Amino acid sequence: MIKKLAVLTSGGDAPGMNAAIRSVVRTALYNNMEAVGIMNGYQGLLNGDFIPMSKGSVGGILLHGGTILRTARCMEFMKPEGIDRGVEILRKNGMDALVVIGGDGSFHGAKGIADKGFPVAGVPATIDNDMGGTDFTIGFDTACNTALECVARLRDTASSHDRLFIVEVMGRNAGFIALQTGIACGAEYIAIPEKPLDIDHIRTKLRYARERGKTHSIIITAEGACSAQKLCDELKGKEDYDPRVVVLGHLLRGGHPTCTDASMAARLGAGAVQGLINGESGFMAGMVNGSVEFSPLERAWKEKHEISDSDMKLLSVLSI
Numbered sequence: 001m002i003k004k005l006a007v008l009t010s011g012g013d014a015p016g017m018n019a020a021i022r023s024v025v026r027t028a029l030y031n032n033m034e035a036v037g038i039m040n041g042y043q044g045l046l047n048g049d050f051i052p053m054s055k056g057s058v059g060g061i062l063l064h065g066g067t068i069l070r071t072a073r074c075m076e077f078m079k080p081e082g083i084d085r086g087v088e089i090l091r092k093n094g095m096d097a098l099v100v101i102g103g104d105g106s107f108h109g110a111k112g113i114a115d116k117g118f119p120v121a122g123v124p125a126t127i128d129n130d131m132g133g134t135d136f137t138i139g140f141d142t143a144c145n146t147a148l149e150c151v152a153r154l155r156d157t158a159s160s161h162d163r164l165f166i167v168e169v170m171g172r173n174a175g176f177i178a179l180q181t182g183i184a185c186g187a188e189y190i191a192i193p194e195k196p197l198d199i200d201h202i203r204t205k206l207r208y209a210r211e212r213g214k215t216h217s218i219i220i221t222a223e224g225a226c227s228a229q230k231l232c233d234e235l236k237g238k239e240d241y242d243p244r245v246v247v248l249g250h251l252l253r254g255g256h257p258t259c260t261d262a263s264m265a266a267r268l269g270a271g272a273v274q275g276l277i278n279g280e281s282g283f284m285a286g287m288v289n290g291s292v293e294f295s296p297l298e299r300a301w302k303e304k305h306e307i308s309d310s311d312m313k314l315l316s317v318l319s320i
């Protein structure tokens with residue numbers, strides 16, 4: 001029986017993490033458990049940085065960005081001895097189970113804890129949307145909506161000045177934000193890490209846009225595919241372009257979550273706690289076809305989402 005449940009957020013922050021924290025805490029309290037928050041991720045765990053959580057402590061946080069538990073990366077927890085110490089600290093402080101809210105890097109740590117026989121559940125939260133076992137990750141929808149709003153504003157000024165804007169979004173190893181935003185805004189080209197960058201193709205598309213009288217163009221690039229500045233340098237002076245660079249960066253991590261992210265976070269957080277109550281461990285609560293489903297933590301990094309060829313073809317069709 002679980003009497004004392006801990007929760008932490010780890011890795012990069014994502015809009016909706018607070019909604020997940022709230023859900024975990026209130027589901028635990030509803031089931032007569034004691035809820036404990038661990039500050040600053042795995043580093044806070046190793047430091048014993050625990051705080052008691054009540055209904056009031058998670059009141060009003062549902063639509064706030066960031067994470068009230070804060071987050072930090074911890075190199076020590078990547079080593080077996082770090083995991084051993086973390087499990088020892090959890091048990092020493094009377095914890096019976098742990099919920100980890102974060103991305104696949106965070107889930108590696110969670111898997112290490114589960115392998116030591118300590119009950120752990122994961123809730124997928126990363127704006128990159130690159131984890132297996134779930135159709136979407138918490139924060140992705142918000143990041144895409146933030147990017148789309150920024151691009152919509154850029155289109156206004158781009159059209160007024162007859163300019164090309166190159167917009168860089170986050171996505172070190174995954175191009176989902178760039179792809180989703182690019183399709184939604186009708187970008188002339190999307191650069192993603194999963195596909196080779198084709199400068200000649202970009203020039204051809206931009207030239208064609210000019211020939212048919214288009215007064216502005218938008219290129220979306222994921223940071224892992226090519227920096228916006230590098231792409232600007234490649235294009236500037238080669239054709240009749242007047243490129244400008246906009247790097248959205250950490251803007252995509254901030255702000256209140258969309259309805260989609262907040263509601264999904266609430267459902268996944270509650271699902272994770274319920275799974276632990278039912279005796280499950282070493283699992284992730286993911287959203288699959290609109291329902292909460294459990295899968296092994298390692299599926300998050302072993303079955304990465306992939307960009308489909310149909311999505312890339314759709315971009316070519318719609319951006320003519």
